[in-house]
Amino acid sequence: MKPAPFRYVAARSLEQALQLKAAHGDEARFLAGGQSLVPTMNFRLTQPALLIDINPLTACAGVQQSGARSVRIGALTRYRTLERDAETARNLPLLREALPHIAHPQIRNRGTIGGNLAHADPASEMPAIVLALAGRLRAQSVRGERWIAAAEFFKGALTTALEPDEMLTEVELPAAPPRSGACFMEVARRRGDFAIIGVACTVELDGDGSCRQARIALCNAGDGPIFARAASASLAGRSIGAAETAAAAALVQGEIDPGGNVHASRDYQRHIAGVLTARALKTANERAQRGH
Amino acid sequence: MATDADNGETHDITVTVNGVPYRREVEARLLLSDFLRHDLTLAGTHVGCEHGVCGACTIIFDGAAVRSCLMFAAQADGHAIITVEGLAGDREHLHPLQAAMRECHGLQCGYCTPGILMTMKAFLDETPQPDEAQIREALSGNLCRCTGYQHIVEAMQLAAERLRK
Numbered sequence: 001m002k003p004a005p006f007r008y009v010a011a012r013s014l015e016q017a018l019q020l021k022a023a024h025g026d027e028a029r030f031l032a033g034g035q036s037l038v039p040t041m042n043f044r045l046t047q048p049a050l051l052i053d054i055n056p057l058t059a060c061a062g063v064q065q066s067g068a069r070s071v072r073i074g075a076l077t078r079y080r081t082l083e084r085d086a087e088t089a090r091n092l093p094l095l096r097e098a099l100p101h102i103a104h105p106q107i108r109n110r111g112t113i114g115g116n117l118a119h120a121d122p123a124s125e126m127p128a129i130v131l132a133l134a135g136r137l138r139a140q141s142v143r144g145e146r147w148i149a150a151a152e153f154f155k156g157a158l159t160t161a162l163e164p165d166e167m168l169t170e171v172e173l174p175a176a177p178p179r180s181g182a183c184f185m186e187v188a189r190r191r192g193d194f195a196i197i198g199v200a201c202t203v204e205l206d207g208d209g210s211c212r213q214a215r216i217a218l219c220n221a222g223d224g225p226i227f228a229r230a231a232s233a234s235l236a237g238r239s240i241g242a243a244e245t246a247a248a249a250a251l252v253q254g255e256i257d258p259g260g261n262v263h264a265s266r267d268y269q270r271h272i273a274g275v276l277t278a279r280a281l282k283t284a285n286e287r288a289q290r291g292h
Numbered sequence: 293m294a295t296d297a298d299n300g301e302t303h304d305i306t307v308t309v310n311g312v313p314y315r316r317e318v319e320a321r322l323l324l325s326d327f328l329r330h331d332l333t334l335a336g337t338h339v340g341c342e343h344g345v346c347g348a349c350t351i352i353f354d355g356a357a358v359r360s361c362l363m364f365a366a367q368a369d370g371h372a373i374i375t376v377e378g379l380a381g382d383r384e385h386l387h388p389l390q391a392a393m394r395e396c397h398g399l400q401c402g403y404c405t406p407g408i409l410m411t412m413k414a415f416l417d418e419t420p421q422p423d424e425a426q427i428r429e430a431l432s433g434n435l436c437r438c439t440g441y442q443h444i445v446e447a448m449q450l451a452a453e454r455l456r457k
Binding site for chain 1: 353411
């Protein structure tokens with residue numbers, strides 16, 4: 001229950017952190033909030049030779065408006081900051097609703113959005129939210145930088161598109177447009193536990209109240225976060241009522257591939273995914289009809 | 293400063309705990325919880341699960357309640373920590389949180405209690421007039437296997453009331 005020995009460097013600059021990662025590749029890990037990495041180190045499931053502590057890089061933390069329609073969140077931004085930020089609450093209602101489900105207050109005081117996304121736990125809420133919002137992620141290395149679409153970023157359980165020398169430094173999420181609604185729901189065994197299934201969805205309306213675009217993503221429903229393509233597409237152009245949410249829920253049940261575990265069988269996870277999808281879509285649609 | 297050795301690498305750190313500055317040489321892999329207990333002999337911070345689930349090791353780090361088993365001592369360099377030993381002003385008087393826990397029977401074995409006290413200290417500093425649901429949410433990251441939480445919730449309501457006066 002104690003970590004194996006490693007070298008520790010508190011980064012003095014982003015450039016230094018990236019140079020160290022370039023030199024040591026997969027042997028090195030970035031230490032952000034440490035709320036996922038350190039438990040695995042305590043179990044010795046992860047034994048990095050070098051830990052690059054990026055907590056001193058305060059320039060990598062913070063939320064800023066980017067143009068009129070999107071929000072950029074520094075990778076080192078802690079959940080605590082997001083929970084207390086009025087702008088985030090207004091611009092990213094899906095994230096606001098999901099935040100209280102993410103672990104416990106002590107974990108959220110320390111955990112960072114970038115650390116979570118780079119860890120890419122399929123049961124985690126944040127990857128599904130970034131996928132539902134069609135966000136994009138900024139990766140930097142000594143070679144330069146690139147933006148990666150959420151759909152391209154998550155490659156499977158604990159696996160991302162990041163190269164061994166890259167750091168996730170920023171996340172860009174579109175701000176909720178007018179006449180849209182969002183909803184996040186999950187079922188967990190206890191408050192703060194990993195979700196048995198979680199559903200994140202957004203609904204954007206046309207002038208006549210029909211659905212212009214809906215996006216549905218799920219957590220703990222497969223090898224990584226799952227974007228329910230067919231279910232999302234089924235709602236476009238329709239007025240969302242009970243028949244539409246039921247049809248979308250059935251499509252979701254066919255699009256996911258939950259693993260099942262000792263607490264929830266695959267069939268139970270699939271059942272819950274259908275129930276939550278129908279409820280979350282109904283709620284998101286009602287919120288959109290009301291204008292928020 | 294760091295040595296070059298791959299194993300047993302050490303760092304000199306200066307950390308303020310309960311208002312007292314300490315300077316120590318620590319191994320890179322030393323958990324902050326073990327640093328507090330073994331190096332500073334502040335054994336009030338308890339260690340339960342050592343993977344961030346139980347909350348027994350909760351301390352206040354730069355004003356926020358955090359799990360000390362999920363941080364390394366080296367990360368505390370230049371930072372300020374409050375542990376359960378720093379809660380009461382002196383040895384003669386309990387902090388209102390501690391007094392309320394005693395009066396309301398908020399503990400039995402007491403193993404989880406230091407973590408709960410530090411969690412609730414940070415919570416009540418930020419939320420002086422909590423309702424019961426907020427208290428339960430704030431407590432959700434601390435496991436207590438004795439009390440069933442009801443008496444802890446009552447203690448926190450009593451403490452909040454007294455702290456407001």
